Each structure stands twice: as C-alpha cells, then as structure tokens.
Amino acid sequence: IHQSPLQHASSSSSSSRFGTRCGRRRSPSWRIGTHSNDSNNNNIHLSRSSALLASSPSETSTDNDVVNAINCDGDDDATVENTSSKSTTSTHKKVEDDEEIVSNWPQMDDLDKRMIKIALPCIANFAINPLVGAVDLFWVNRMGNALAVAGQAAANQVFSSAFWIVSVLPSVTATLVSKANASGNQDDLQDAVCQALLVGLGISLVGTALMLKYPEKILSSVLKEGAPALQYAKPYLFIRAFAFLPSLISLIGFSAFRGTLDTSTPLKISAASNIFNAVLDPILMFTLAMGVPGAALATLGAEVISAVTFFVLMMKRNMIRWSKLLRLPSWAKLKPLLEGGAALQLRNVALNLTFLAVTRVTQSLDETGVAAAAHALAIQTFQVGGVVLLALSVVAQTVVPNELIEKVDESTGKRTGGKRAAKNVVNRLMSWGFVLGVGLGALQLLLLPMLQKSSPLEEVRKAAVIPSILACVYQIMNGLVFIGEGVMVGCGNFMQLSLSTAAATLAALISLNTLPKAFGLTGVWMSFGVFNSCRLAGVWLHQTKNGPLSESALAEG
Numbered sequence: 001i002h003q004s005p006l007q008h009a010s011s012s013s014s015s016s017r018f019g020t021r022c023g024r025r026r027s028p029s030w031r032i033g034t035h036s037n038d039s040n041n042n043n044i045h046l047s048r049s050s051a052l053l054a055s056s057p058s059e060t061s062t063d064n065d066v067v068n069a070i071n072c073d074g075d076d077d078a079t080v081e082n083t084s085s086k087s088t089t090s091t092h093k094k095v096e097d098d099e100e101i102v103s104n105w106p107q108m109d110d111l112d113k114r115m116i117k118i119a120l121p122c123i124a125n126f127a128i129n130p131l132v133g134a135v136d137l138f139w140v141n142r143m144g145n146a147l148a149v150a151g152q153a154a155a156n157q158v159f160s161s162a163f164w165i166v167s168v169l170p171s172v173t174a175t176l177v178s179k180a181n182a183s184g185n186q187d188d189l190q191d192a193v194c195q196a197l198l199v200g201l202g203i204s205l206v207g208t209a210l211m212l213k214y215p216e217k218i219l220s221s222v223l224k225e226g227a228p229a230l231q232y233a234k235p236y237l238f239i240r241a242f243a244f245l246p247s248l249i250s251l252i253g254f255s256a257f258r259g260t261l262d263t264s265t266p267l268k269i270s271a272a273s274n275i276f277n278a279v280l281d282p283i284l285m286f287t288l289a290m291g292v293p294g295a296a297l298a299t300l301g302a303e304v305i306s307a308v309t310f311f312v313l314m315m316k317r318n319m320i321r322w323s324k325l326l327r328l329p330s331w332a333k334l335k336p337l338l339e340g341g342a343a344l345q346l347r348n349v350a351l352n353l354t355f356l357a358v359t360r361v362t363q364s365l366d367e368t369g370v371a372a373a374a375h376a377l378a379i380q381t382f383q384v385g386g387v388v389l390l391a392l393s394v395v396a397q398t399v400v401p402n403e404l405i406e407k408v409d410e411s412t413g414k415r416t417g418g419k420r421a422a423k424n425v426v427n428r429l430m431s432w433g434f435v436l437g438v439g440l441g442a443l444q445l446l447l448l449p450m451l452q453k454s455s456p457l458e459e460v461r462k463a464a465v466i467p468s469i470l471a472c473v474y475q476i477m478n479g480l481v482f483i484g485e486g487v488m489v490g491c492g493n494f495m496q497l498s499l500s501t502a503a504a505t506l507a508a509l510i511s512l513n514t515l516p517k518a519f520g521l522t523g524v525w526m527s528f529g530v531f532n533s534c535r536l537a538g539v540w541l542h543q544t545k546n547g548p549l550s551e552s553a554l555a556e557g
Contacts, residue, residue, distance in 0.1 A: 102424040102427070102428070103428075104427040104428065104430075104431050105428075105431045105435075106428065106431055106432055106435060111424065111425070111428055112428065112432075115395060115399065115425070115428070115429070115432075118261060118263055118395055118398070118399065119263075119391060119392060119395045120263075121263035121264045121266075121267045122258075122263050122267075122391040122392075122394055122395055123387065123388050123391040123392075124267050124271075125254075125263070125266055125267040125270050125391070126387040126388075126390055126391040126394070128267075128270050128271055128274050135277075135278045135281060136152075136277075136281060136295050136298075136299070137149070137153075137376060137377075137380055139281045139282055139285055139286075139295065140152050140285075140292060140295060141373075141455050141456060141457070142286075142456070143285075143291065143292075144456065144457075146368060146369035146370055146372075146373045146457060146460065147228050147229050147231075147232060147368075147369045148232045148291070148292055149369065149372070149373040149376060149460075150229040150232075150363065150369035150372035150373055150376075151229035151230065151231065151232025151233040151236065151292065152232060152233070152236055152292050152295065153359075153372060153373070153375075153376040154219065154222045154223050154229055154233045154359060154363060154372070155219065155232075155233040155234070155236040155237040155240065155296075156236070156240070157222060157355065157356070157359045158218055158219055158221060158222055158233075158237060158356075159211070159237060159240045159241070159243075160352075160355075161221075161352035161355055161356050162207060162210075162211065162218065162352075163207070163244060163247060163248070164348055164351070164352055168340075168341040168342075168344040168345050168347075168348055169196045169199060169200050169203075169248070169251075169252060169255075169337070169341055170196070170251045170252055170254065170255035171255070171340075171344055171397065171489050171494075172196075172336075172337055172340035172341050172344065172494070173192055173193065173196040173252055173255045173256060173259070173337070174255035174256075174258050174259045174394075174397055174398060174489075175259070175340070175397065175401050175489060175490065175492060176188070176192035176259070176336060176337065176340075177189055177192050177193065177255065177256055177258075177259025177260060178258075178259040178260075178397075178398055178401040178402050178490075179401050179402075179404075179405060180192060180259075181259055181260045181261070181402070182401070182402045182405040182407075182417075183405055186318065189259075189260075189319065190318070190319060190320060190321055190324055191324065191329065191333050192256075192259075192337065193252065193256045193314065193319050193320050194320050194321065194324040194325050194329070195329050195333065195334055195337050196252045196255075196256075196337060197249065197252055197320065197325060198325065198328075198329070199334075199337065199338075199341075200245075200248045200249065200252055201245065203248065204244045204245035204248050205245070207241075207244045208241050208242060208244040208245065211237060211238075211240075211241035211244070212238065212241050215234050215237050215238060215241075216230075216234070218237070219233050219234065219237060221356050221360065222356055222359040222360045222363055223360075223363055224363070224364065227363065227367075228367065228369070229363070229369060229372070232291075232292045235292065235293045235296070236292050236293060236295070236296045237296075238296075239293055239296035239297055239300055240296050240299065240300065242300055243299065243300045243303040243304075245307070246300075246303040246304045246306065246307035246308075247303050247307070249307035249310060249311060250269075250303065250306040250307045250310050252310075253266070253269075253307075253310030253311065253313070253314055254266045254270075254310070256314060256319050258394060258397075258398050259398060260319075261398065261402070265313060266310075269306055269309045269310060269313075270306065272305070272309075273302040273303070273305045273306040273309070274302055276298075276301060276302050276305060277298045277299055277301065277302035280297075280298035280301060280302075281294070281295055281298045284297055284298055285298075340492070340494050343494035343495040343497075343498055344489075344494045344497070344498060345498075346495075346498035346499070346501075346502060347494075347497055347498035347501040347502070350498070350501045350502040350504070350505040351501060351505070353505055353509075354504075354505045354508045354509070354531055357508070357509055357512050358375075358508075358512065358524055358527070358528070359375075361512050361516050361524055362375040362521065362524055365516065365520060365521060365524075370457075370459050370460055370463055371463060371520070371521050373455065373457065373460045373463075374460050374461075374462075374463035374464035374467065374521060375464075375467065375521060375524065377451075377452065377455055377460060377461070377464040377468065378464050378467035378468045378470075378471050378521075378525065379471075380451070381444060381448070381451050381464075381468045381471045381472070382471035382474070386440075386475060386478050386482070388436055388440060389433060389436060389437060389440070389475065389478045389479045389482045389483070390478075390482050392429060392432060392433060392436070392479075392482065392483050392486070393482035393483050393485060393486035394486060395429070395486070396425075396426070396429050396483050396486030396487045396489075396490055397486045397487075397489045397490045398490070399425055399429075399490070400422050400425065400426065400486075400487055400490030400491060401490045401491075401492070402417075403417050403418075403421050403422040403425050404417065404418065404419065404422045404490075404491075405417055406418045419548065419549060419553075419554055420554060422549055423549045423554060426487050426543065426549055429483050429486075429487070430480060430483055430484065430543075432479075432483075433479030433480050433482065433483040433484075434476070434479050434480060435479075436479055437475045437476040437477070437478055437479025437480065438475075438476055438479075440475045440479075441472045441473055441474075441475035441476055442472075444471070444472040444475065445469065445472045448468055448469070448472065451468070452464060452465075452468065463521060466521075466522045466525070467521055467522060467524070467525040470522070470525040470526070470528070470529065471525065474528065474529060474532060477529075477532045477533065477536055478532065480536055480539060481532050481535045481536050481539060484536070484538075484539030484540075484542065484543065485497055485501075485535065485538075485539060487539075487542070487543070487547075487549070488500075488539075488542055488547070491547065491548050491549065493542065493547060493548070496538075496542060496546070496547075497538070497542075499538075500534075500535060500537075500538025500539075500541075500542075501535065501538070503534055503538070504531050504532070504533075504534035504535045504538065505531070507530050507531065507534045508527050508528075508530055508531035508534075511523075511526065511527035511530040511531075512524065512527045515527050
C-alpha cells in the first residue's frame with residue numbers, strides 16, 4: 001500500500017497504467033464531446049481502452065479547446081475538461097484503436113508486477129498485527145488461566161468493535177487521498193488528511209470517555225453480568241481506552257500513505273511499534289507481575305509510538321499543515337468525508353454487531369472459559385491466513401480510484417487509465433484472491449498442528465480443532481469477499497457496501513440464534529460461513545449487475 005514517498009501521478013507519463021497487451025482485437029470507437037454533427041466541432045474519438053488524438057490534413061477544427069483530461073469519478077459520465085483559453089487550430093481524425101484484452105487470471109505480466117510491488121509491503125504490514133496478537137495470546141496463555149484468556153479476549157473484542165464502529169474515516173480518507181494524488185492536487189490531499197484528523201480527534205475523545213465511565217455496561221455486550229472473566233476484562237479495557245486517539249491517528253496516517261501508494265513507510269512504523277509491544281509483553285506481565293493489565297500497557301505504548309511517528313512523517317511529507325489543522329474546514333470540503341463516513345458507518349455497525357454477537361454467544365457456551373479460549377485460538381488461525389487477502393482488499397481500495405482517473409501523455413495525446421483499465425485491475429485482483437485463498441487455506445490446514453501449540457491447555461486445543469479447520473476452508477471465500485468489498489470502497493460505492501453488509505449481518509444473527517444450540521462452538525463458526533456467503537453475494541451483484549465497473553455500465557459508458 002505504500003511503495004514510495006508522496007508521489008503525484010504525472011499526466012505526462014503513460015507508465016502508470018495498470019494493464020498490459022496480452023492480445024488484440026478490433027473494437028468500435030465511441031465519441032465523447034459535442035453532440036453536433038458539424039464536422040468543424042472538436043470531437044474526441046475514444047476506443048474502449050485508450051484514446052489517441054491523431055492528426056489528419058483532411059479534418060480541421062477551429063475550436064479553441066485543448067482537451068487534456070477526461071476524469072471519471074465513479075459515475076457513468078465522463079467530463080471533458082477545457083484547460084486552455086487560447087485559440088488553437090488542431091487536427092483530429094477518428095481512430096479505431098485496438099481494445100486491450102487482459103487475462104483475468106494471474107500471468108506475472110506487467111499488471112501483476114505492478115500490483116505485487118504495491119501489495120507485498122502491505123501484506124507484510126497487515127501480517128504484523130495478527131502476529132503480534134498471536135504473541136499477546138501466547139503470553140496470556142502462559143498464565144495457565146483460561147479465564148484470563150477469556151477476559152482479555154472479551155475486552156480486546158469490545159475495544160476493537162467500539163473503535164471500528166467509529167473509525168469510518170480511514171476508508172474514506174484513503175479514497176479521497178488517492179484521487180487527489182492521482183490528479184496531482186496537493187491542496188485537496190492536505191484537506192482530506194487534516195479533516196480526517198480533526199473529526200477523528202472529536203470521535204476519539206468521546207470514545208475514550210465512554211469506555212472510562214461505563215466499562216461494565218460496555219463489557220456486558222459480550223459478558224454476562226457477574227461473569228468470572230470480568231475480573232480480567234475490566235482492567236484491560238480501562239488501559240486500552242486511552243489508546244483510542246493514538247490508534248485512530250495511526251490508522252488515518254496509514255490510509256494517507258496508502259492513498260499516495262507509499263507502501264513501505266507504514267510497514268516500517270508498524271514493525272517498530274509492534275516489536276516494542278512484543279518485547280514489553282513478558283516484561284510487564286511476568287517480570288513486573290502485572291498480568292493481563294501488563295499486556296494492555298504494552299499495546300498502549302506501541303500505539304502511542306506509532307501515532308507520534310505517523311504524525312511527524314505526515315508533517316515532513318507535507319500531507320498536513322498546522323494552518324489547516326487549527327481551523328474548522330468549510331462544509332463544502334468536509335461534506336465528501338462526512339457523506340462517505342456516514343454511509344460506511346452502517347457497514348461498521350453491522351460488522352461489529354456480528355463480531356460482538358459471535359463473542360457473546362461464545363462466552364455463553366460455558367462458564368469455564370474453554371470455549372472462549374478455543375474461539376480465540378481459531379480466530380488467530382483465521383487472521384494469520386486472512387491477512388494476505390485483507391491486504392489485497394486494501395490494495396484494491398487504493399489502486400481502483402487511482403486507475404479510474406484518466407491521464408494524458410501531452411506529447412502523444414494518449415490517454416491511460418479510466419473505467420476499462422480499472423475493470424482489468426479488478427478482474428485480476430479477484431483472480432488473485434481466489435488463487436491465494438485456496439493456497440492459504442491449504443497451507444493453514446498443513447500448519448494447523450503447529451498453530452494449536454500456542455495453547456498449553458489440552459481441552460482448549462481439542463475444542464478449537466473443527467473451528468480452526470473451518471477457518472482454513474473459509475479463506476477461499478475470504479479472498480473474493482475482501483477484495484470485492486475493497487473494490488466497492490475504491491469505486492466510492494459506500495452505501496451499497498453498507499447495505500450488503502447489513503443483509504449479511506441479519507443472516508448471521510439468525511444463524512447464531514440457532515446453529516450454536518445444536519453444534520456448540522462449531523455452530524458459531526458455521527454462522528461465520530453464512531455471514532461471508534451473503535457478503536460474497538453482494539460482491540457478485542456489484543461486479544456483474546449494478547456497479548460502475550459492471551459490463552452493462554461499461555457498455556453504456
């Protein structure tokens with residue numbers, strides 16, 4: 001997601017196109033420009049994949065327009081920008097260009113190489129968090145107390161759910177930054193980041209205050225009143241509450257760098273802060289005998305280090321300015337962020353309602369904490385494999401809006417990018433999702449005995465076997481779901497994504513009310529399957545029926 005320092009897509013470079021010529025076929029052109037039949041009008045003739053302005057002495061246009069950009073913003077219409085007021089004489093002729101035929105399946109061609117270059121640091125970045133989570137789980141398990149594991153897992157889930165419910169800003173910020181970066185507009189880029197930080201500050205203060213004032217009410221969403229695990233969950237949540245602001249700053253920083261295609265900087269920040277967390281865990285938990293609160297303190301310290309580093313680097317990269325941070329933005333500039341955030345808010349609520357319901361049902365399966373500890377172990381298996389697929393989802397969120405912006409080589413008049421190019425990227429990403437999902441699921445099944453050794457409790461390992469197997473199988477579906485939903489975000493179809501997720505949540509809640517009664521913890525994981533199946537149906541509808549990159553929409557365009 002972050003491959004280089006802040007870059008601007010140059011309109012004079014055609015190398016930013018994500019696509020390669022794998023085959024060629026003749027394709028009719030269509031016309032964008034005036035609707036007059038007068039041959040003196042300066043009409044632009046475009047093929048599906050690119051546009052070439054070719055000179056011909058037989059046709060002369062006296063219009064005083066020099067067209068240098070066609071911007072697609074996710075709608076079906078294209079806007080031609082006139083950026084010259086000079087009267088010029090230009091010659092154009094209708095060009096029947098060849099449409100690029102790009103294979104849907106991975107070919108290790110230029111398209112794959114470009115995406116891999118962006119994806120690898122992103123994958124490594126995403127891999128760090130579940131690995132460090134595995135380290136936390138490892139040390140808490142070393143306490144030899146299933147209730148401690150259950151309490152820490154419950155409090156961590158509550159914090160994560162509360163945080164993600166309100167953290168709609170990063171997804172919208174990444175899309176806005178990506179579009180601003182692709183068009184070379186530094187002022188809009190700064191506006192997007194600064195506005196996200198301002199809104200994030202207010203959200204974080206409210207979130208922290210609520211967690212500090214009502215910890216028992218918040219924990220009651222996953223733990224029954226008087227549950228034995230509460231003695232471990234409350235102190236952990238109290239400390240983690242202070243991580244609300246630094247966590248949001250880090251996430252906004254991550255999204256800002258991601259929007260500029262800098263995939264290496266966040267990786268370095270995340271690696272350094274999480275190494276600090278991993279080293280501090282055993283020191284605080286056992287050397288200083290702090291137990292579960294020690295794990296929370298280590299995580300808080302890592303979040304603060306990450307937030308400070310992101311903020312300093314964003315200042316140095318000119319992504320934020322104090323003058324914009326210290327004044328309230330205008331409604332016109334704030335509106336896209338809030339509208340996109342409001343639409344995504346429904347999705348975040350739906351997602352976390354599902355996760356909270358899963359946690360609550362799991363915690364209620366038994367009073368010993370074995371089911372909850374086994375669930376935490378299965379979730380860890382699920383996350384370690386799914387991190388690659390989740391990283392590709394974020395790549396889709398970044399690449400698609402960049403690719404939707406058409407760019408022009410001023411020397412040749414060749415246009416790159418646009419909806420057809422973005423569709424090629426989407427098809428290839430979805431294929432990668434399927435291939436990697438199958439591969440990762442198979443690899444996890446082979447490594448399952450090793451992953452289960454993170455718990456010293458035999459009863460926990462036995463209870464986690466079938467859920468862990470299901471977690472491996474679900475990776476096939478995850479590859480398609482995660483990337484498909486990333487495409488929705490990249491296209492700016494926030495409301496459609498939210499409604500799709502809400503429908504999946506409803507199906508999951510119905511399943512959680514029935515399947516666990518018959519199958520126990522395995523029933524909880526079967527409900528996960530129902531949840532992701534419904535999300536996959538939403539992805540299919542977006543890409544084939546009603547999305548801006550569906551074939552019907554491309555044909556109309």
